[in-house]
Amino acid sequence: MLRPLLLLALCSLSAVVLASSPPVSALHRLADETYWHSLGHYERGKLGGWRSYVDDDDFFLAEGGEQDPAAELAATLAALYAPADQGDRHAQCVYPARTRWLREQLSLTDLLAVECSEFTTWYAEVAPHSAVLVFPAAYLNSPSSMFGHTLLRIDQADIDTQGSPLLSSALNFGAFIEGLDNSILYAWRGLMGGYPGLFSLLPYREKIGEYSRLENRDLWEYRLNLTPDETGQMLEHVWELKQIRFDYFFFDENCSYRLLELLEIARPGLRLTAQFPLTAIPADTVRAVIDAGLVESIDYRPSRERELLARTEPLETEELNWVRQLADDPQVLEQSDYLELPADRRALIQDGAYRLVRYRVTGEERDAANAAQSYRLLQAINRNPPPRLEVERPVLPEYGHESRTLQFGLGSRGDQTFAEYGLRMAYHDLLDNREGFPMGAQIEIAQLRIRQYEGNRWKLQRLDLAGIRSLTPVTPLLRPWSWQLAAGLERVPEGDQDRLVGHFNGGGGFAWQLGDGLLGFALATARLEHNPDFGAAISPAAGFDSGLLWRNGAGNLLLEARGDYFHNGEARRRISFAQQFELHDDIGLRLGLERSFTHRADGQTEVQLQLRWYYY
DSSP states (O other): OHHHHHHHHHHHHHHHHHHHOOOHHHHHHHHTOHHHHHHHTEEEOTTSSEEESBOOGGGOSSTTTTTOHHHHHHHHHHHHTSOGGGGGGSHHHHOHHHHHHHHHHHTOTTOOOOOOHHHHHHHHHHOOOEEEEEEEOOOTTSGGGTTOOOEEEEEOTTTTTTOOGGGSEEEEEEEOOOSOOOHHHHHHHHHHTOEEEEEEEEEHHHHHIIIIIISOOOEEEEEEOOOHHHHHHHHHHHHHTTTOOEEEOSSSSSHHHHHHHHHHHHSTTOOOGGGOSSOOOHHHHHHHHHHTTOEEEEEEEOOHHHHHHHHHTTOOHHHHHHHHHHHHOGGGGGOHHHHTSOHHHHHHHHHHHHHHHHHHTTTSOOOHHHHHHHHHHHHHHHHSOOOOOOOOOOOOGGGSOOSEEEEEEEEEETTEEEEEEEEEEEEEOTTSOOTTSOTTEEEEEEEEEEEEETTTEEEEEEEEEEEEEEOOEEOSSOOOOEEEEEEEEEEEEETTEEEEEEEEEEEEEEEEEEETTEEEEEEEEEEEEEOGGGSSSSEEEEEEEEEEEEEOSSEEEEEEEEEEEETTSOEEEEEEEEEEEEEETTEEEEEEEEEEEETTEEEEEEEEEEEEEEEO
């Protein structure tokens, strides 16, 4: 008896759906709509057909829906007419953005009313009214944040009059990591798509703490001109992506690319993701959002470190000593020689000491002794308040040069002339056009250089997988390490010739601000090299890297000396000079002079003039 009744019910449901279905031609037209492709995160496959960026079967209703937008649309339409007693599991509740769009496109006035209590409650709590694109600046000491990061802040209607941005929600897409992967494994798995990427929605104050406090990163907030309706329909799609997995790749399918997809949901007709077929560097995606006319205003939140340096910048050496003493022991507040200082100078010293204490405990668990120390300093600040802190706003990150670089050079090595052709996928080195980039920071990924010598002889000069340098100057209050890492293939001198070898090297030391725009550095280095001439598969070396970096009126100048001393007696030394001339925002001319020495041959001199074009 039960089986016939079930068959009868299924036939009745099918009849209802068929009676309500639009013509097949209309469904095919809708399946070809760009907006439907955006809802399914579809892209054209490299060999034809379709594929979805979503790597989670739970997102699709149709068998093979990840490769068939038409089948997924038909399955969605059928599911919308399912019995209303499914409650929060009903397709109208699980896919509110799909439901809204199909209802509008097909005039589905006969859809059953379904109570979606979970979605309704969540949507009311977020209360989306407007959106802000947030860009935490690049942070070299975190592999996942070397290029910066982007997220969206979702604000309520009264944010400007009665609310606070700290009460808003932060919409973030990031790699989901289980366990504790070290930095090298994290970088490798991030490059290869070894982590799942998930969307998360959490209080914005937590992200403020993570980026500007824990990681000491400046925050840029770009208020978008999305309407409340546009912001709302974007959040409807975020609900559809709850706990849905994407493969996460650092360079393309990353936080920035996924947020561009959401903006295309919010405002149909935007063509943001199409601009990033290979890589999606956060600064470039911010520039694309601005160029699309989506930004109406920009706010800046300095990091804890920048605030500390700005507050203590006007202090003299002796006053900075007082800052350190107060940060170590607040009892110094009662010393007679400290109290003899002018009140206005004590106000600056006390505020600087408080900020130094807070900087030192960044990322640590709350400690009673540190809390008591901070409280003593706060009491002194309240009794003798300093003037309002004004932090100079740095150059906007989108004003920097484009991320990809084409290189063309002419030069000579010894008595041989050559032409050199190069491509760097990302991002910036110490000499590149400086606007929008911090001094002493370098991130180079996937760089290829090929040389053409006289007689049409071609050589692979170098293939860099990565080259990262962080030269952060020591200050009277802070002593950060400077460091560098590099890996790839490069040519090294072998007598009168050269040889292509594989290498991995790194180093650590310190940098110093020697003057306005002048940075000196000295690092101890270590190198592992695969060189067929050495016999051993891997040969280690110890060495040094030191130099001067000068920002001058023409651009950047780097004077550098390096040495590597191998365990087998091989010794290499190199002195180089290079000046970048900034011809345009995205064009640079670089003059380089290098003298290299080995203990087995006379020194070789290389001169090169190189044109660099920064583009995306």
